[in-house]
Amino acid sequence: MNITLENVELTYNTGFSLKINRLDFAKGGITGILGPNGSGKSTLLEVISGILKYDSGNILIGGKHIARMTNVQRAQTISYVPPGLDNLPMIRLYNLLEAGRYPYSLGFGILDGKDREKIDEALNVCDLYDKKNYFLNQLSSGELQRALIAKAIAQDTNIILMDEPFSNLDPAYTIKIIEIIKSVRTYKTIILAVHDVNIAYFLCDSLVGLKKGELFFTFDNREKFDIKAINSLYGVVFKLCEGNVVLTFR
Amino acid sequence: MQNPQKAIKQVTYSRILIYLLVSLIFSIAVLSLSLSFGGKFINPFEFFSSENAVFMSLRLPRILADFMVGAGLSIVGCSFQTYFRNPLADPFILGIAGAAAVGVAVSLYIGVSGFIPTQILSLSFALATILFVYWAAGGLTSVTANSLILVGVGLNFFFTSIITFFNSVLSENFTKDLLMWYLGSTVFLDIDLVLISLLLVILLSSILYMQSGKLNVYLLGEAFAINSGVDIRKFSIIIYVGGSLITSVIVAMCGAIGFVGIIIPHIVKIIFGLDHRINMILCFFIGGCFVVVIDTFFKTVFFPYEVPIGAVTAIIGTPFFIYILRRRI
Amino acid sequence: MVLLKRLLCVFFVLFPLLSFADLRIVSLAPNVTEILFKIGAGKDIVGVTDRCDFPPEAYQLPEVGSYFRPSLEKILMLNPTHVIGMREGYTKQLKEKLDEYGITNRFYQVKDYEDIITMVTDIGDLLGKPVEELTENIRSVFAKNHFDEIKTAVFLINTKPAYAVGGGNFVDDIMKCAGLKNLFGDDNKTFPQVSYERVFQLAPEYIIVAKRHGSANDISFFRKKIEQFDRDITIIEIEPNIFLRPSYRITDACKILRKQLSK
Numbered sequence: 001m002n003i004t005l006e007n008v009e010l011t012y013n014t015g016f017s018l019k020i021n022r023l024d025f026a027k028g029g030i031t032g033i034l035g036p037n038g039s040g041k042s043t044l045l046e047v048i049s050g051i052l053k054y055d056s057g058n059i060l061i062g063g064k065h066i067a068r069m070t071n072v073q074r075a076q077t078i079s080y081v082p083p084g085l086d087n088l089p090m091i092r093l094y095n096l097l098e099a100g101r102y103p104y105s106l107g108f109g110i111l112d113g114k115d116r117e118k119i120d121e122a123l124n125v126c127d128l129y130d131k132k133n134y135f136l137n138q139l140s141s142g143e144l145q146r147a148l149i150a151k152a153i154a155q156d157t158n159i160i161l162m163d164e165p166f167s168n169l170d171p172a173y174t175i176k177i178i179e180i181i182k183s184v185r186t187y188k189t190i191i192l193a194v195h196d197v198n199i200a201y202f203l204c205d206s207l208v209g210l211k212k213g214e215l216f217f218t219f220d221n222r223e224k225f226d227i228k229a230i231n232s233l234y235g236v237v238f239k240l241c242e243g244n245v246v247l248t249f250r
Numbered sequence: 251m252q253n254p255q256k257a258i259k260q261v262t263y264s265r266i267l268i269y270l271l272v273s274l275i276f277s278i279a280v281l282s283l284s285l286s287f288g289g290k291f292i293n294p295f296e297f298f299s300s301e302n303a304v305f306m307s308l309r310l311p312r313i314l315a316d317f318m319v320g321a322g323l324s325i326v327g328c329s330f331q332t333y334f335r336n337p338l339a340d341p342f343i344l345g346i347a348g349a350a351a352v353g354v355a356v357s358l359y360i361g362v363s364g365f366i367p368t369q370i371l372s373l374s375f376a377l378a379t380i381l382f383v384y385w386a387a388g389g390l391t392s393v394t395a396n397s398l399i400l401v402g403v404g405l406n407f408f409f410t411s412i413i414t415f416f417n418s419v420l421s422e423n424f425t426k427d428l429l430m431w432y433l434g435s436t437v438f439l440d441i442d443l444v445l446i447s448l449l450l451v452i453l454l455s456s457i458l459y460m461q462s463g464k465l466n467v468y469l470l471g472e473a474f475a476i477n478s479g480v481d482i483r484k485f486s487i488i489i490y491v492g493g494s495l496i497t498s499v500i501v502a503m504c505g506a507i508g509f510v511g512i513i514i515p516h517i518v519k520i521i522f523g524l525d526h527r528i529n530m531i532l533c534f535f536i537g538g539c540f541v542v543v544i545d546t547f548f549k550t551v552f553f554p555y556e557v558p559i560g561a562v563t564a565i566i567g568t569p570f571f572i573y574i575l576r577r578r579i
Numbered sequence: 580m581v582l583l584k585r586l587l588c589v590f591f592v593l594f595p596l597l598s599f600a601d602l603r604i605v606s607l608a609p610n611v612t613e614i615l616f617k618i619g620a621g622k623d624i625v626g627v628t629d630r631c632d633f634p635p636e637a638y639q640l641p642e643v644g645s646y647f648r649p650s651l652e653k654i655l656m657l658n659p660t661h662v663i664g665m666r667e668g669y670t671k672q673l674k675e676k677l678d679e680y681g682i683t684n685r686f687y688q689v690k691d692y693e694d695i696i697t698m699v700t701d702i703g704d705l706l707g708k709p710v711e712e713l714t715e716n717i718r719s720v721f722a723k724n725h726f727d728e729i730k731t732a733v734f735l736i737n738t739k740p741a742y743a744v745g746g747g748n749f750v751d752d753i754m755k756c757a758g759l760k761n762l763f764g765d766d767n768k769t770f771p772q773v774s775y776e777r778v779f780q781l782a783p784e785y786i787i788v789a790k791r792h793g794s795a796n797d798i799s800f801f802r803k804k805i806e807q808f809d810r811d812i813t814i815i816e817i818e819p820n821i822f823l824r825p826s827y828r829i830t831d832a833c834k835i836l837r838k839q840l841s842k
């Protein structure tokens with residue numbers, strides 16, 4: 001499903017405002033959102049996912065107004081992966097994934113056979129099947145991050161929004177998560193907010209740059225990726241070196 | 251509990267039904283056993299004989315009221331702890347007990363000494379407070395768990411100082427009556443009134459229980475709940491208004507009986523886990539039975555002295571709670 | 580007509596005799612217990628509260644619980660014909676229940692000594708006991724006394740926080756009876772809460788303090804202050820059970836106070 005934002009505006013009482021005149025996310029593929037801290041990456045994802053209400057404008061998902069969708073319809077279309085959990089309740093990993101199936105079971109959230117299949121599938125994709133009975137506080141932060149992604153996969157939505165899925169992870173876990181994302185890219189639209197320009201460059205099919213709440217650039221295919229635009233977005237110098245983006249120090 | 255090898259038990263409708271039935275049968279057993287105790291032991295087979303009719307007419311409303319207090323406050327405490335993300339949240343945290351106490355104080359002051367008018371006055375004060383807290387916390391547009399709890403706690407202090415002020419300027423008798431009310435009592439209640447409020451509490455508790463699935467999702471965070479299709483505003487209103495109504499009814503009937511609403515949910519959650527579909531049922535029935543047993547125990551052991559129930563729940567409950575807490579750490 | 584007269588005769592002569600034949604009284608207040616024993620109904624009492632300590636025979640009787648929360652179940656187990664107590668706190672609900680079970684009950688509210696006389700008279704009527712002698716005695720002691728000089732006093736029933744005796748109640752009457760002017764007598768509250776500052780400001784000649792658990796400390800505090808400011812105040816300690824109970828023993832209280840003043 002493609003996502004279109006038209007004249008979306010949102011102002012916080014802190015003074016920060018997000019203004020997007022027009023932004024399209026094509027169906028399928030991975031879009032990376034780049035931008036310095038406080039540029040509105042997370043806000044943009046939260047607005048698309050329906051967690052934050054925006055002041056004016058339209059967001060269309062597959063041609064449908066997001067404001068006219070019910071909570072459940074939206075939850076069956078978009079899943080959101082937060083950068084982490086603020087507090088870890090004393091529940092098991094499996095219970096976390098059950099939350100992903102809530103839009104399909106509703107009410108008491110009693111799961112049926114299909115729901116359990118989806119959960120098992122998501123656990124397998126994220127290589128967490130052995131740990132499904134672990135409590136959340138027994139998981140490492142990499143496992144927890146994968147668990148959050150597994151929840152989004154179990155939610156079985158066309159669109160997955162991920163907010164900083166690589167923050168605070170060691171390289172091995174980062175590569176593992178990149179592999180998970182690549183394994184689901186064929187049938188889902190994925191939007192990532194990322195800090196690591198190298199990962200974005202390597203992983204994404206298209207890139208969006210945000211600065212101070214406004215669009216800075218959009219590259220809708222890999223050919224158009226422009227390292228100079230990224231440099232001026234951050235105000236630093238990146239160099240392409242054997243296909244990798246390397247930050248240079250002066 | 252933290253044993254990852256232990257396989258997770260899936261919650262199914264039949265499992266919920268089993269929990270419900272087992273707790274129901276257990277509760278009925280506890281309640282009927284409690285009817286036997288008091289100043290005079292009455293054999294369960296002689297409950298309906300005419301010579302015991304008087305005692306039964308005294309004990310039945312009392313035990314049902316005990317059950318209502320424990321069950322209602324526990325289930326409200328259980329959902330409030332999750333909803334407010336605060337282990338210290340209890341049914342009285344939103345200022346309802348304070349409001350009801352002010353209602354009682356006013357009725358004592360203006361002299362409506364009747365039993366029912368006092369309850370109506372304290373109930374209406376509590377209901378007005380529910381609306382006020384909701385309005386002050388931001389109304390329909392921007393009410394959040396945090397703003398509710400802040401307004402509630404602030405209001406609690408306000409009511410406490412009103413009561414203290416009343417206490418110091420009015421006579422000694424008044425102070426005594428109010429203290430008596432605060433300690434809570436389930437003694438002189440009419441069976442009709444108890445049955446009506448018990449039904450009301452059961453009804454409202456089932457509405458709260460309908461939210462158990464959403465509470466499970468909400469446990470992981472508000473953003474998480476929204477992304478799982480929970481209409482957070484509707485959910486908030488049901489938890490807040492439903493919980494507050496239960497509390498208001500109980501407080502107006504039996505006074506501010508503390509402790510049950512905060513400790514029973516913790517004990518149940520520690521032992522049975524955080525799945526609200528299970529632990530709300532258990533909170534309801536265990537909380538109810540706890541108060542019934544405590545009240546029956548104290549009234550039997552100290553007979554003929556009436557020990558105010560609000561004062562003694564903590565005597566038994568706290569050591570047990572600390573034991574559970576220590577065992578789990 | 581003859582038949583009717585006979586019936587009336589049965590009603591007025593026999594029925595009272597019958598109804599007083601087997602009395603079982605539960606007393607829910609210490610002052611009621613005192614009065615019952617005094618008017619000769621002591622043998623009919625089947626239950627008292629934990630506060631009923633006078634006369635000593637009251638200790639022998641079964642208790643129905645505390646003064647503030649008597650146990651209705653225990654009262655019913657004693658199978659009483661009459662329940663007599665004071666109107667205080669939750670008695671309204673207790674009364675409703677007793678009415679429901681058809682037990683004769685009285686709950687009195689007492690302000691001044693006239694109310695005590697009314698109460699004693701009513702209890703006498705209720706139980707068919709003569710009380711004229713007793714009420715006359717109270718009346719004679721409390722009837723207008725003439726004193727050559729009226730002394731001023733403050734009566735503290737509690738010291739922390741300080742509750743004084745206000746006007747229009749029987750303790751005020753006791754003070755009048757002993758020739759004292761209650762400096763808080765124009766306060767319309769029965770037992771107003773007062774500040775120590777006000778007590779010293781009023782400069783009474785006597786401070787009467789009810790002996791209670793812990794009141795000794797406060798009394799020594801008063802003594803120190805009096806010495807410090809070189810005031811001419813005498814402190815009188817009294818037994819609260821005699822002074823603060825609305826029973827016939829207020830006559831004793833009056834006499835005790837007079838004796839203390841003449842020292």
